[in-house]
Amino acid sequence: MQPLRHRFHPAAPEPMSTATDQQLLPLVRKLRSLTHLSARDEEAILRLPAFPRLFRAGQDLVSEGDRPTQCWLILQGWVQRYKLLGGGKRQISAFHVAGDMADLPSLHMPVMDHNLGAVTDVTATSIPHEALRELLERHPHLHAPFWRDTLVDAAIFREWVANVGRRPAYQRLAHLFCELYLKQAAVGLAQDHRCPMPMTQMDLADATGLTSVHINRTLRDMRRDKLIELRSRMLVIPDWARLVEAAEFNPTYLQLDARLAA
Amino acid sequence: MQPLRHRFHPAAPEPMSTATDQQLLPLVRKLRSLTHLSARDEEAILRLPAFPRLFRAGQDLVSEGDRPTQCWLILQGWVQRYKLLGGGKRQISAFHVAGDMADLPSLHMPVMDHNLGAVTDVTATSIPHEALRELLERHPHLHAPFWRDTLVDAAIFREWVANVGRRPAYQRLAHLFCELYLKQAAVGLAQDHRCPMPMTQMDLADATGLTSVHINRTLRDMRRDKLIELRSRMLVIPDWARLVEAAEFNPTYLQLDARLAA
DNA sequence: CGGATTCTTGAAGATTTTCAATGGGGGTGG
DNA sequence: CCACCCCCATTGAAAATCTTCAAGAATCCG
Numbered sequence: 340m341q342p343l344r345h346r347f348h349p350a351a352p353e354p355m356s357t358a359t360d361q362q363l364l365p366l367v368r369k370l371r372s373l374t375h376l377s378a379r380d381e382e383a384i385l386r387l388p389a390f391p392r393l394f395r396a397g398q399d400l401v402s403e404g405d406r407p408t409q410c411w412l413i414l415q416g417w418v419q420r421y422k423l424l425g426g427g428k429r430q431i432s433a434f435h436v437a438g439d440m441a442d443l444p445s446l447h448m449p450v451m452d453h454n455l456g457a458v459t460d461v462t463a464t465s466i467p468h469e470a471l472r473e474l475l476e477r478h479p480h481l482h483a484p485f486w487r488d489t490l491v492d493a494a495i496f497r498e499w500v501a502n503v504g505r506r507p508a509y510q511r512l513a514h515l516f517c518e519l520y521l522k523q524a525a526v527g528l529a530q531d532h533r534c535p536m537p538m539t540q541m542d543l544a545d546a547t548g549l550t551s552v553h554i555n556r557t558l559r560d561m562r563r564d565k566l567i568e569l570r571s572r573m574l575v576i577p578d579w580a581r582l583v584e585a586a587e588f589n590p591t592y593l594q595l596d597a598r599l600a601a
Numbered sequence: 602m603q604p605l606r607h608r609f610h611p612a613a614p615e616p617m618s619t620a621t622d623q624q625l626l627p628l629v630r631k632l633r634s635l636t637h638l639s640a641r642d643e644e645a646i647l648r649l650p651a652f653p654r655l656f657r658a659g660q661d662l663v664s665e666g667d668r669p670t671q672c673w674l675i676l677q678g679w680v681q682r683y684k685l686l687g688g689g690k691r692q693i694s695a696f697h698v699a700g701d702m703a704d705l706p707s708l709h710m711p712v713m714d715h716n717l718g719a720v721t722d723v724t725a726t727s728i729p730h731e732a733l734r735e736l737l738e739r740h741p742h743l744h745a746p747f748w749r750d751t752l753v754d755a756a757i758f759r760e761w762v763a764n765v766g767r768r769p770a771y772q773r774l775a776h777l778f779c780e781l782y783l784k785q786a787a788v789g790l791a792q793d794h795r796c797p798m799p800m801t802q803m804d805l806a807d808a809t810g811l812t813s814v815h816i817n818r819t820l821r822d823m824r825r826d827k828l829i830e831l832r833s834r835m836l837v838i839p840d841w842a843r844l845v846e847a848a849e850f851n852p853t854y855l856q857l858d859a860r861l862a863a
Numbered sequence: 864c865g866g867a868t869t870c871t872t873g874a875a876g877a878t879t880t881t882c883a884a885t886g887g888g889g890g891t892g893g
Numbered sequence: 894c895c896a897c898c899c900c901c902a903t904t905g906a907a908a909a910t911c912t913t914c915a916a917g918a919a920t921c922c923g
Contacts, residue, residue, distance in 0.1 A: 403853075408673075422763045425849045444756075447749040451852040452756055479741045486748050487709040493751065494714055494760035501684045501692035504765040504810025508911075539869065548766025550912055555871060562782035587687045591665075592714040770879075801901065815879055816901060870919070880909065889904070893895090 362389045362464050365438040366412050369526065372596075373484040373491075380478055387474060388597060392462040394457040400442070401455045407445040410464040413437050416461035417537055421545065422453045431546040432496060433518060434458070434538070438526045444489055459537045494592040503548040506587075508533035508557045511547045516567060516574060519595070527597055536574035624651045624726050627700040628674050631788065634858075635746040635753075642740055649736060652754045653726040656719040657791040662704070663717045669707040671727040677697050678723035679799055683807065684715045694758060696720070696781060696800070706751055708733060721799045757855040763811040768849075770819045773809045773850035778829060778836060780855070787857055798836035 363385050369383070391414070394400055400411050400418060420433040420442050432453070435441040441455050446468055475481055485596055495518070502514050519536065523529035540558070544551040561567050566582055568575040576582050628804050632638055653676070656668065660682060664675050680703055682695040694715070697703040704716050707729055728815070737743055740825050757780070772793055785791035802820070806813040825827050828844055830837040838844050 400911095417819075420759070422759070424763060424767050428767045430767045432759045432762045446754045447745060448752050448756065448856060450853065450856075453759060467653070475744075476741070479744075480737070482737075482741075482744045482748070483709060486744070486751070489755065490710050490751060492711065493755035493758060496755055496762060497682070497684070497694045497715060499762045500694045500758060500765060501686060503762060505686050505690045505692045513846045540871095548762075551870085552872090552913080553911055557880080559871085589714075591712060594710060594712075802903095803901080812880055813902085814881080814904090817881095821903085864923100866922095868919105868921075871917085873915090875913085877912070878910090881907085883905090885903080885905105887898090890897105890899095892897085 351405060360389060360462060362414065363387055363412065363466075364526055365414060365526075366440065369438040369440075369488070369578060370481075372485040372525065373487050376484070383478055384481075387470050389464040389466055391462060394461040396457050396459050396461075398461075398483055399454050399456045400461070400463060401445070403450055403451050403454050405451045406449050407442060407451065408469070409467045410440050410442050410445060410471060411455070411463040411465050412440050414462040414464055415457035416463075416541050417535075418461055418463075419456050419458050419538070419546075421456060429545045430548065431542065432499060433492065434522075434546070436523055436526065436528055440466075440488070440568065441549065443485065458542065479516060486575055491594050494594065500593045508549055508553055510548070510586055511549070511564065512543065512554065512561065513546060513558050513582055514588055515543070515588050515592075516576070519573065519587040519589060520576060521593055525593070532576040532579050533573060536569060537572040607809050613775040624653060624676070625649055625674065625728075627676060627788075628702065631702075631744040631750070634787065635749050640744070644837075645736060645740055646743075649732050651726040651730050653724060656723040656725065658723075660723075661716050661718045662723070662725060663707070663713055665713050668711055668771055669704060669713065669730070671729045671732060671761075672702050672704050672707060673717070673725040673727050674702050675838060676724040678725075679720035679797075679851045680717055680723055680725075681720050681800070681804065681808075683718060689714050691807045692810065693804065694761060695754065695860055696786065697826045698785055698790055698797070698840050702728075702750070704746065720804065737752050742799055753856050753859060756856065770809070770815055771813055771822060773811070774805065774816065774819050774823065775828065776850055777805070777809060777845055778838070778843055778851075779848050779850040782836065782838060783852060783855060783857060787855070792840050794838040796836055797834060799834040 367376065367381050367384050376384075381524075389412070390409075394416075401407055403423070411436055415437055415529055418435040418439070419431050420435070420441060421431045423429055433441070435455075442451075445451065466570045475485070498518070502511050506514060516536070520529055520532070520534050528534065538546070539551075540554045541551040543549075544554045545556070549557075558567075558569060562569070564585075565577055566585055568577065609610065629643050630640065633783055638646075651672075651674070656678075663669055665685070675697055677699055680697040680701070681693050682697070682703060683691055683693045695703070695718075704713075706736055737747070760780070764773050768776060778798070782794070782796050783790055785796045792794065800808070801813075802816045803813040804817045805811075808814070811819075820829075820831060824831070826847075827839055830839065830845055844850075
């Protein structure tokens, strides 16, 4: 459906047998940022069975109608959550990066009502539902961070409703850039107000409810105003405060450490 | 901020001491629709402490910035979830009805990033976080229905992103009506393709990302096409199949019983 | 190096907004 | 019980934002 784009070239995943213990580290880091984890919890998580796999840009990890029996933990690359609508229209409702388990909801939502697609080449590792359920049964307090993770995603959806529903194009794009910079900074994938931004203008259009033509013109305006630089799939933000102001961005909904949003 | 609208006049709530056991029945019914509940679970839920209260139309149950120590279970009336944006703009991201615990996420999200406001007069009963946490600790498998409930809400947010982002006004409104009819039918508040629809055209505008003027004109067109009747805060759907078609409505995301969507 | 995808720009057109003014309805108070 | 008043609904006309269509340039990838 989508053309292939091979922007990142992650090393081929290690065979599972040799490095399982290291694979799930991004998950531990993510959960740590959501609650306190005991050493015993961390061990249990790291011992989850995990089956790494490479997806090429444009491929779907999970598709609408699927009834998954596993969740994908993203280790490298970008994933987008999207719906296909009538007349060939598409709406993206989220972007996910390393450390995210974008289809965690499938644990309690049997049938997928949308797709998860690879924006770039993606390395992900699958964890059987069964193993996750067993983990939660043995460590019931782990419900908190997992549940909370899905709640933060829900808070982001709400913000996107407001973004798409009520902000004009310029502000809408600015807001998306603020969010995606912070989301990456929170897990160490961005700093110094520069970060990867690998999606095409068509992807940006489908995430903001605009057309790629209008995204193009809006990006031109934002560059003219020295609000952003964007080339070679890298975003640079010369003046964070000014971008935040232009976006009317309030990071509360991301539930981050206060330090990050400074 | 919002004008008061007193459309429904629910009976004054019973004093807590006399009827606590009955109060929480809507919650049990809701959870039953999400998983199997044992008799023991149901008892435990019904014994949760609950403090009923009446909100007048236009009042907020919870406001942005709050750090709730309790959740509100709606017993009667309509609640909307909304954000206030710059320039006096507003975006509604959800509507909730009897049986919903709209602020359940506050259990794991300390600070509110949006408001919950009463669309009509609302009867709700508050349940302390502490009591809910204790319940979940003693009955760990109750995590499933509660978590699942917040996941269905998240699925609805995603659909709203698509609705607001990619559908034209006519289809967008039609889609909202389909969703709200089914949402009410699922808990016995609607049948025979007619249901309450108590929000103003301004509310509908803020839910769909349009202006009230355009909502007005779009409603006129929908009435002209005999797609809906809407007066005295009641919606009538003369031909459900035709409305579904006009909306390109696919109920999968609501995770309902198959029967209901027929 | 070649083909395909993505980016860019112009011009015309559609949808939706804004501004403004009138009419209607229900709740409150006299 | 009636009248008033405020909100809400309705409609017209003009304007803005964004889309569509189309074509050429740049970039990426194999």
